[in-house]
Amino acid sequence: MTNTNRPIRRALVSVFHKEGIEVLADAFVKAGTEVVSTGSTAKKLAELGVHVTEVSDVTGFPECLDGRVKTLHPYIHAGILADMTNPEHAKQLEEFGIKPFDLVVVNLYPFADTVRSGANEADTIEKIDIGGPSMVRGAAKNHATVAIVTDPADYALVAARVADGTGFSLDERKWLAAKAFAHTAAYDATINEWTAKHWPKPASLDAVEVDKDNQGTEVDPAKFPAQFTRTWDRAHTLRYGENSHQQAALYVDPLNQTGFAHAEQLGGKPMSYNNYVDADAAWRTVWDMAPSIAVAVVKHNNPCGLAIGATAAEAHKKAHACDPMSAYGGVIACNSTVTLEMAESVRPIFTEVIVAPDYEPAALELLQTKKKNLRILKVAEPPKGHEAIRQIDGGLLVQDTDLINAVGDDPDAWKLVAGEAADDATLKDLVFAWRAIRCVKSNAILLAHD
Missing domain, CATH: 3.40.140.20 (AICAR transformylase, duplication domain)
Known part of the structure; x- marks a missing residue:
């Protein structure tokens, strides 16, 4: 174990898709990891034998607004964002009685799946995740001391590192953070693609503002937005490209x-x-x-x-x-x-x-x-x-x-x-x-x- 490795003693888990979570649960039980979780994730982990602390028990505040507010609380985000290599951060956590997280496992509301299902606008908007991306970005930013996992394909790796007590090195946490930022960027780009299509500039604003490019030419922002943001999912690799x-x-x-x-x-x-x-x-x-x-x-x-x-x-x-x-x-x-x-x-x-x-x-x-x-x-x-x-x-x-x-x-x-x-x-x-x-x-x- 290198001096940049950080064992995983406390984990925050909040996932929409529960597939594969039993691999993590088994490792948490064997290692005695303290696990904080939300709603249906906490229920699933408990069914798998994990001793789980509900987020509401950590924050002292119940979920509200039909679940729109669950994890958006300083007791959660300070635990995610505190750089434990910084003595001042560690001191402040102690003063406020906040415990840091070593691992954050999150996957997001299925926005793209909801759009593909033909859901109406209200149901689609409800599947725009707010708390999830906040936790992901916070943990990815604080990769100095936190490992962030957004890809279920990494659960087996995480379970092994939890079970053997080694945790992840700094380079490994950076790699996980890069994957996490790519995940939230793609998620936001997908939302942007949908909103750009369904929420065009209203006619009431035409007289107020005209979109122009850097040469002063009027442009249709629906076709040519100021930022061209799209995301595509890899379906599969091919044997080779145009040439071998x-x-x-x-x-x-x-x-x-x-x-x-x-x-x-x-x-x-x-x-x-x-x-x-x-x-x-x-x-x-x-x-x-x-x-x-x-x-x-x-x-x-x-x-x-x-x-x-x-x-x-x-x-x-x-x-x-x-x-x-x-x-x-x-x-x-x-x-x-x-x-x-x-x-x-x-x-x-x-x-x-x-x-x-x-x-x-x-x-x-x-x-x-x-x-x-x-x-x-x-x-x-x-x-x-x-x-x-x-x-x-x-x-x-x-x-x-x-x-x-x-x-x-x-x-x-x-x-x-x-x-x-x-x-x-x-x-x-x-x-x-x-x-x-x-x-x-x-x-x-x-x-x-x-």
């Missing part, structure tokens, strides 16, 4: 469980970074053709074939025929249910990924049994408009997503400026080409013909 020497991971929006990032994989090998990039491009491409049934074949983030048809099978055959050579090893997307006929058309072609809103049972069985390496994705909903974000060195570029229904996309608004008017067949091809060209990268050259 690059590491990569998939992150998802904690407030939204729909969209391509949440695609259900029904078969095949794990998705790669390039699979995600190409499949997302293909998915967006086919929905630009809605309500027509469309199939796109994408390779290296560019469509090498795109077609509409009376059926999914017809659309696929036409899309594949655009460039059969480039289609080898590509990604197929369809904006309607994949039929058995389409699956039979796909079967002889080497394909990395197929993505669609649904599959006929016979089609899915054929693809799963005859093309075992084919990644089969199901995405129930079409893409939604959102910001397009690009990272540059030292910053971000943020713009509106390039949606197909922009001004000028409606053929009825087109004007003839030179030459003769196109006949109906040519105009039909032009409308298709106009919708398709958005998905072609770089200096786009596109041939379209029915």
Whole structure:
């Protein structure tokens, strides 16, 4: 044990999610750790055999305001924030009769889960944690003498350090504090994302204040806030990135469980970074053709074939025929249910990924049994408009997503400026080409013909 280690004699535990807490309880019992806790957490720990002191017994003040005020008290926060390496702090605690904490274990109200559940505004607001983040930030700030734990994955480590009496070193407490600050930052960013969407600037303030950037240009604060704050949760790591020497991971929006990032994989090998990039491009491409049934074949983030048809099978055959050579090893997307006929058309072609809103049972069985390496994705909903974000060195570029229904996309608004008017067949091809060209990268050259 180094001279920076601090044994854990007194712990404060307040968690919403109780999973895994029995690991801590067992260690607390064996080590004789003094445990202070709140409400349902205290009840759970007591059921597990821990001798628990309720927070209200420490503060001498009951929980109030429907539980909104429980731990917000000097007897709790002074015990968290007192730097016991500072003699003055130790002296003041003794004067006030306050005991310090060596360990704080907290996880927060499930705000993101509440939003995803479709809860109303009042219920959502009630799941904005106040006391929890205050304890987390206080303990993380005071990592000099307090270990803060917010991740249940660390419970086994904590239990071991409690049981053997070693506690944590300063470097270990700093690491735990960094995780805690990341946890509260992500929590606040999630709240910010929700409030920015649901509580826009009211019209009554338009005459009072106009948001401007540093160049004096008026901006829409709902789209481009002064601080761009978002958080994403890591869903899983990938084998590698765009190239084999690059590491990569998939992150998802904690407030939204729909969209391509949440695609259900029904078969095949794990998705790669390039699979995600190409499949997302293909998915967006086919929905630009809605309500027509469309199939796109994408390779290296560019469509090498795109077609509409009376059926999914017809659309696929036409899309594949655009460039059969480039289609080898590509990604197929369809904006309607994949039929058995389409699956039979796909079967002889080497394909990395197929993505669609649904599959006929016979089609899915054929693809799963005859093309075992084919990644089969199901995405129930079409893409939604959102910001397009690009990272540059030292910053971000943020713009509106390039949606197909922009001004000028409606053929009825087109004007003839030179030459003769196109006949109906040519105009039909032009409308298709106009919708398709958005998905072609770089200096786009596109041939379209029915």
